[in-house]
Amino acid sequence: MLKALSMDPYLLADAKAVLAQAKGGDPAGLEALYRAFEVPVYNLCRRICRTAEDAEDVLQETFLEICRSIGQYREDGSLWGWIRTIAASKALMRLRRNKYRDTDELHDEVVANRREDTHLRMDLEAALERLSETSRAVVWLHDVEGYTHEEIAAMMGKTPSFSKSQLARAHARLRRWLDEGVAA
Amino acid sequence: MTHLTIEQLLALREPGAEPGAQAAREHLEACDVCRAEFDRLYQRVARLKALPALRPTRDRWPAVRARFEAERRTRRLRRFGLAGLVAAASIAAAVATRSVDRPLPAATAAELSETMARSRALEAAIDQYHPETRVLDGHTARIAQELEDRIAAVDRELEMADLMDASKRPAQELNLWRERVGLLDALVDVHLTRASNVGL
Numbered sequence: 220m221l222k223a224l225s226m227d228p229y230l231l232a233d234a235k236a237v238l239a240q241a242k243g244g245d246p247a248g249l250e251a252l253y254r255a256f257e258v259p260v261y262n263l264c265r266r267i268c269r270t271a272e273d274a275e276d277v278l279q280e281t282f283l284e285i286c287r288s289i290g291q292y293r294e295d296g297s298l299w300g301w302i303r304t305i306a307a308s309k310a311l312m313r314l315r316r317n318k319y320r321d322t323d324e325l326h327d328e329v330v331a332n333r334r335e336d337t338h339l340r341m342d343l344e345a346a347l348e349r350l351s352e353t354s355r356a357v358v359w360l361h362d363v364e365g366y367t368h369e370e371i372a373a374m375m376g377k378t379p380s381f382s383k384s385q386l387a388r389a390h391a392r393l394r395r396w397l398d399e400g401v402a403a
Numbered sequence: 404m405t406h407l408t409i410e411q412l413l414a415l416r417e418p419g420a421e422p423g424a425q426a427a428r429e430h431l432e433a434c435d436v437c438r439a440e441f442d443r444l445y446q447r448v449a450r451l452k453a454l455p456a457l458r459p460t461r462d463r464w465p466a467v468r469a470r471f472e473a474e475r476r477t478r479r480l481r482r483f484g485l486a487g488l489v490a491a492a493s494i495a496a497a498v499a500t501r502s503v504d505r506p507l508p509a510a511t512a513a514e515l516s517e518t519m520a521r522s523r524a525l526e527a528a529i530d531q532y533h534p535e536t537r538v539l540d541g542h543t544a545r546i547a548q549e550l551e552d553r554i555a556a557v558d559r560e561l562e563m564a565d566l567m568d569a570s571k572r573p574a575q576e577l578n579l580w581r582e583r584v585g586l587l588d589a590l591v592d593v594h595l596t597r598a599s600n601v602g603l
Contacts, residue, residue, distance in 0.1 A: 249468070249471070250464055250468070253464045258458055258459075262457045265457045274459070279470075282464070362452070363448075363452050383410065383413070387409045390409050
């Protein structure tokens with residue numbers, strides 16, 4: 220009989236059996252994990268990485284790592300929490316490797332000036348996309364995925380204050396770009 | 404009146420009380436402008452959480468699986484290599500012991516030694532091919548996997564052969580080492596044929 224067990228927050232049919240199969244290195248079990256978590260992992264990677272191509276590469280690296288180390292997953296936390304941490308670390312590593320942060324300041328200023336020169340209302344998706352890679356990563360990890368500033372700082376190799384200031388800066392920009400102040 | 408900064412509003416959303424949090428809360432209760440700003444912050448975060456999930460345009464599973472299986476093949480080969488050495492050492496020890504008690508027939512001992520050397524040479528040839536860096540097509544990967552599984556089974560039988568009746572052991576061990584060489588030969592062929600087909 221198939222049982223649908225919650226893997227917080229994603230559902231995986233017959234989760235315990237799939238996990239046991241995956242831990243035994245069975246390709247069918249590993250593929251079932253991929254199919255269950257492909258979209259949330261990609262979504263997280265895409266929100267952090269600059270391009271869709273980068274995000275797909277990180278998706279691939281994340282699942283290769285999952286295949287290698289699923290045997291070490293102790294089941295004392297949610298499976299999604301374990302997978303998400305691998306994905307976030309890989310995505311942040313990709314940012315560092317591509318040296319995106321070298322151009323963050325310039326990118327932020329250019330975008331901000333461009334936005335202030337125009338008075339068009341931007342939708343949230345576009346505004347998020349226009350944040351610098353670092354700011355966008357902090358916003359996503361903190362506000363959507365629920366990581367604390369301490370956890371984000373540890374993953375980024377920065378201080379909690381850095382994470383807090385990036386979040387404040389990002390929200391100030393989002394507010395301005397989204398013209399939220401108009402109604403105030 | 405000085406309104407709360409975005410940093411102070413964000414800090415109010417955090418668990419625990421940071422310095423100045425109580426004063427900020429009191430201000431928030433009394434100030435309509437800051438309360439409206441705080442609500443907008445909540446709404447913005449709620450809208451972020453409600454953004455639709457983005458999906459990859461390509462299925463990356465075949466690439467993940469191919470790389471993982473290539474890594475697994477390498478690990479197995481390394482393990483077989485080690486198992487082969489362990490088995491060879493145990494046989495060498497057994498041969499040495501027998502030479503004191505009851506010498507092996509010279510022809511069997513020579514052939515066993517030659518077969519073991521051939522096995523090591525074939526493993527070295529496979530290592531030089533660096534199978535972990537190659538991606539095999541599905542059919543070839545299945546054949547390679549099957550051969551590796553059979554080699555692993557032979558290695559297990561070689562370990563068990565140590566427990567056999569001493570009079571039957573040399574012939575059995577020689578047969579198993581011959582089988583191991585045959586399987587390794589086939590595995591080399593699989594890799595070399597695939598390499599020559601794609602001009603590597």
